[in-house]
Amino acid sequence: MISAPGPLHALDGGPLPVDPLLKALRKAFTVQANPAQAVRRQRLDTFDHLLARVGMTLEQLTTPRRGTRLLLRRVGAPDLATTVDGQRWPAMADALPAGALRDAVAPIIGIRALVQQGDERRTIRRIDLRNGDGKVVARIALDEPVSASRSRGGAPTVSVLPLRGYDADARKALAIGERVGLIDETTATDADADASAPAPKPAPPHRDDPAAALLAQALQGFSAAMADNLPGLIDDIDTEFLHDLRVAVRRSRSTLKLGRPALPDTFATRWEPAFKWIGDLTTPVRDLDVYQLDLPTMAGWLVAATPADLQPFAEHLARRRTTARRTLLRGLRGTRYRTLVAEWDHDLAALAALAAAPTEDGPTAGALADTAVSRSYRRVARGGAAIDVDSPPEDLHTLRKRCKELRYALEVFAPVLDAAKRKQAVADLKGLQDVLGRFQDSEVQRLALRDFAAEMMADGTSPAAVLAMGELIAHLEAEQARARRDFEAAFATFARPASAERMLHLGGRP
């Protein structure tokens, strides 16, 4: 079956040429126009557009006659629809009615919530195109805004809806639409574009540009990510808002550190501690989020105990998280955070302006990238080589942090590094990071579980819960030991001559 073609627009985004279209269609089909329906169309996706990225469109459609239903459109696959009753958004995938639509959406969005990305009131007229047997062989949907205002997103459209087994008829209807002057959205002229179109991305920095320009651009991107994720974090829509904000904070911290040779001194003296404070402020809730998200997996580790035995632990986590979130929100809504954000944006704008002015001062982006990557690499190589069977867990933790720094260097300086070599370098590093991550996460979780168990016992929890947590600790110890055994091979792969050679010549030097 052919994929549903994109909607067609009038050339100038104005009214649809409905009469000429129907007249032309009547020459090829028996045309049956159905009554117009008022539709409220709420577009749903995750905050980071996970559905759109895989070519899916999820809409909640409410009509007086058919009630409320969800419609999922997919590229190269039939649409899926289901009725839904009184669902409020944001909501997680498990709020969708059980069935094919949920089965299609849930693996894509994972732990992200569906949020409303658009809300329009439209008038839809569906037109059935029938063949000589009276069979519907294609449908046309005339989709017009209820209000007179017609921004590009809300412009009236005509969609040809193909039916399985009748591709030729859909193609015929599409060709007729184009003959009466309708155009595919993808071929719309620049004149149709309006101010709502996203601003073009700034040009990527060149190796000879000042390093400060690259750093300002990267830091401004992280600052924007923090601002974008803050409302969802405050409203607790899903756990990824906090996670993504923390990633932006960590990247900012690494960029500040890697960029010291090219940044004003205040960036080190003021902003490095400031971002550490933000990181520390957000850590407790994130840690508790991780435990809550991992609970179903942890339940699968149990041998003697049952998943139900972990219920008191789940409740303890929920209580702790409520308290931790209160502290976090106080911090994020407080004067210190708001002042930091405002002044950070101001300093970044000043840095960008300074970098744009022609000057001979400071390193170039390429030179700083080469230095930062090679220095970070050497720190990892040295740290890894020093680890032996007697090394304490802290040494592996330090190495993990150095690996993260190298990873961030590869990301921040990506615009001025050789793309293919950088990709391979990230792959080389990833194996080592995975092993260190397993080791360190097991270590931290194991110790935290002991603390949680002690707190719960003080609160008079059931012995079954503590015994179940003991099983989790034993599992984590075994996992940590496995990761420790895997370290040597992972590090040897990372430190092999070919990998080292690639890592030290990412900038294109011979």
Add this chain to the structure above:
Amino acid sequence: MRVYATYNIKGGVGKTSTAVNLAYLSAREGRRTLLWDLDPQAAATFLFRVRPRVKGGGHGLVSRKRPVEDALKATDFDNLDLLPADFSYRNMDLDLDDTKKRTTRLGQLLDTVADDYDVAVLDCPPSISLVSENVMHAADVLLVPLIPATLSLRTFNQLTRFVGESEGHRPEIVAFFSIADRRKRLHRDVIAALPRDGARVADTVVPSLSLIERMAEHRAPVPAFAPSSPAARIYESLWAEVRPS
């Protein structure tokens, strides 16, 4: 994918009406539904205004020279597709006999589209044949319409014995009375006398109603052209008894 089949050795007992109406109701509830018209008479295909033609015919499908996907047709109703009948299906027994998996091939063909559908409804021709043996292997639920007459009961007993004695997969059998007329004493007596021990018998009784016969005139399922009619309510009631939980 849950597979239903409407089956009876006898013709004219309401298999096609049941298949068409239940498939429509399944789709109306949002389930992606496939109706496979296996009867070369192509009555279900006619009711959906689809031309009774499959490229390559039954042989093309059974021999797997033509993928099932290529033969599918959307009906006029959301979520409901049809695999049309073709007059060549009259030779399907011979085509099946030529294959290695002669009793499971139709199930294998359904498996190729199982990801696309939640429910499949097979409308079977009236016979005991290789086709019906395939259907019994493929179906999860065998819906058996029975006219309340003594001979119908005898036929039903033959069927339950046949399924009970067959090897491998056995579908759940759900019988229901069809074309029943409660004004007739014989019908009342037979409905009361049917032994409930061998198979499940649905509570819903589908009476003889002119509206059901008028499906051929409207060329649509009853709940589509007469949604508030008693006939529509009866099929809704029957579907409620057998639909996937």
